[in-house]
Amino acid sequence: MAQPRQMKLGAFLMTDGHHVAAWRHPDGRPDAHVSLDHFVRLARLAESAAFDAVFLADSSGVRDTNVASLSHTSRAASFEPLTLLSALSVVTERIGLIATASTSFNEPFNLARKFASLDLLSGGRAGWNLVTSSSESEAQNFNAERHAAHADRYDRAREFAEVVAGLWNSWEDDAFLRDPESGRFFDPDKLHVLHHHGRHFRVRGPLNVARSAQGHPVVVQAGSSEDGKELAAATAEAIFTAQVTLQEAQAFYADVKGRLSRYGRDPDHLKIMPGIFPVVGRTEEEAREKFAVLQERIHPVVGLSLLSTTLGGADLSGHDLDGPLPDLPETNGPKSRQKLLIERARRDNLTIRELYLAIAGARGHWQVVGTAAQIADQLEERFRAEGADGFNVMAPYLPGGLEDFIAHVVPELRRRGLFREAYEGRTLRDHLGLPKPVHKAPRSPAREAAE
Numbered sequence: 001m002a003q004p005r006q007m008k009l010g011a012f013l014m015t016d017g018h019h020v021a022a023w024r025h026p027d028g029r030p031d032a033h034v035s036l037d038h039f040v041r042l043a044r045l046a047e048s049a050a051f052d053a054v055f056l057a058d059s060s061g062v063r064d065t066n067v068a069s070l071s072h073t074s075r076a077a078s079f080e081p082l083t084l085l086s087a088l089s090v091v092t093e094r095i096g097l098i099a100t101a102s103t104s105f106n107e108p109f110n111l112a113r114k115f116a117s118l119d120l121l122s123g124g125r126a127g128w129n130l131v132t133s134s135s136e137s138e139a140q141n142f143n144a145e146r147h148a149a150h151a152d153r154y155d156r157a158r159e160f161a162e163v164v165a166g167l168w169n170s171w172e173d174d175a176f177l178r179d180p181e182s183g184r185f186f187d188p189d190k191l192h193v194l195h196h197h198g199r200h201f202r203v204r205g206p207l208n209v210a211r212s213a214q215g216h217p218v219v220v221q222a223g224s225s226e227d228g229k230e231l232a233a234a235t236a237e238a239i240f241t242a243q244v245t246l247q248e249a250q251a252f253y254a255d256v257k258g259r260l261s262r263y264g265r266d267p268d269h270l271k272i273m274p275g276i277f278p279v280v281g282r283t284e285e286e287a288r289e290k291f292a293v294l295q296e297r298i299h300p301v302v303g304l305s306l307l308s309t310t311l312g313g314a315d316l317s318g319h320d321l322d323g324p325l326p327d328l329p330e331t332n333g334p335k336s337r338q339k340l341l342i343e344r345a346r347r348d349n350l351t352i353r354e355l356y357l358a359i360a361g362a363r364g365h366w367q368v369v370g371t372a373a374q375i376a377d378q379l380e381e382r383f384r385a386e387g388a389d390g391f392n393v394m395a396p397y398l399p400g401g402l403e404d405f406i407a408h409v410v411p412e413l414r415r416r417g418l419f420r421e422a423y424e425g426r427t428l429r430d431h432l433g434l435p436k437p438v439h440k441a442p443r444s445p446a447r448e449a450a451e
């Protein structure tokens with residue numbers, strides 16, 4: 001009998017939690033950003049519930065240059081995700097390990113190498129969340145005054161993804177003979193040199209890391225602009241996204257899945273995973289009280305700055321906090337986020353203060369405050385109505401918010417047959433139901449020499 005379709009779950013681990021005041025929660029971990037033991041506990045917790053993966057976001061620098069507001073948050077300093085995931089790979093066995101890395105501020109060779117190495121260390125559990133980055137302050141750490149234009153960032157990203165994929169095909173699965181008798185370590189016919197010459201990159205290859213148990217790391221994408229969706233359709237195997245309403249989620253889902261045939265791809269080989277910010281209570285009232293504990297701790301300076309950043313750096317100073325959101329020019333930053341938020345402010349007639357309070361928790365993601373059954377109802381609806389293949393769980397504060405979700409919502413999902421009881425496979429591809437990529441071998445030195 002065919003297995004009924006089940007949802008994928010990722011634990012999006014934002015240091016001390018996704019709520020901007022999480023570090024001030026009475027049961028929070030203000031020292032989370034320097035505490036390996038905190039992340040070990042979280043990764044093991046998510047693995048104990050058979051989550052598909054943990055996910056660490058990243059930026060190439062401190063995004064918020066407003067030190068006055070930044071100094072009231074815990075967001076200025078955190079672990080670099082790939083090194084942290086390397087540590088977590090040793091204390092976990094099954095859970096996938098996904099980190100963000102920017103195509104704007106890396107070289108493809110370095111990035112392909114690091115992710116391939118994490119994939120080997122972890123036995124085929126690595127994933128790369130490809131982003132183009134969105135803030136000027138990041139660009140300023142990389143020899144630039146200004147961020148490259150959105151379209152140019154994606155032009156580089158497309159070629160970047162192609163080079164990384166090419167480098168991950170440097171070695172065939174059985175290239176390494178390691179035969180002391182014959183003295184042959186690898187088979188030269190199974191080594192492939194990329195020889196990439198493009199607009200942005202010249203990369204000879206081959207990569208100096210072997211292929212892993214899952215072939216190569218899973219490619220995730222987190223941009224939702226037109227360029228972002230097209231790149232995802234061409235190259236990504238999962239998308240992290242941020243639609244709030246069911247209708248928005250369905251439209252996004254249909255749009256992206258509909259693009260895959262152009263690239264000869266099966267729509268099921270790209271998993272769409274919106275974020276959910278769940279506040280779980282035994283009763284609705286308890287959930288609301290739990291949320292209030294966090295909301296009350298948002299410093300107004302922080303709320304305003306967060307809103308301005310989410311709107312792509314919009315200057316809101318001088319506007320009445322209790323007045324409407326002014327008209328804003330289109331951003332050169334993350335267009336999809338800005339559009340979603342402006343639509344929401346207009347639709348619900350929100351003031352600036354109401355808007356910052358509305359997004360401060362989930363930062364524009366989908367927020368559900370309620371009982372386990374109510375949260376499971378919403379997840380089930382979105383999953384069954386083709387709005388999502390799974391969800392990135394964005395716990396409001398950590399570890400408590402993730403513990404709540406696992407203790408109450410996961411059993412409810414299992415009762416409904418919507419989530420696995422235990423891991424069926426070992427690699428991240430196994431969990432996500434993605435095929436192991438067939439090795440593509442364009443060239444090899446031995447063949448080239450023979451030609």
Ligand SMILES: Cc1cc2nc3c(=O)[nH]c(=O)nc-3n(C[C@H](O)[C@H](O)[C@H](O)COP(=O)(O)O)c2cc1C
Pocket residue numbers: 056057058059100102130131132133134221222223224225226227228229240241242275333334335336337392
């Ligand atoms: C769930 C989710 C996670 C994201 N994680 C990151 C991240 O870790 N780092 C980052 O720079 N941008 C992140 N982004 C933002 C954008 O994806 C990214 O900057 C992007 O390349 C701009 O995309 P767009 O203009 O196509 O929407 C994330 C977005 C979403 C929805």
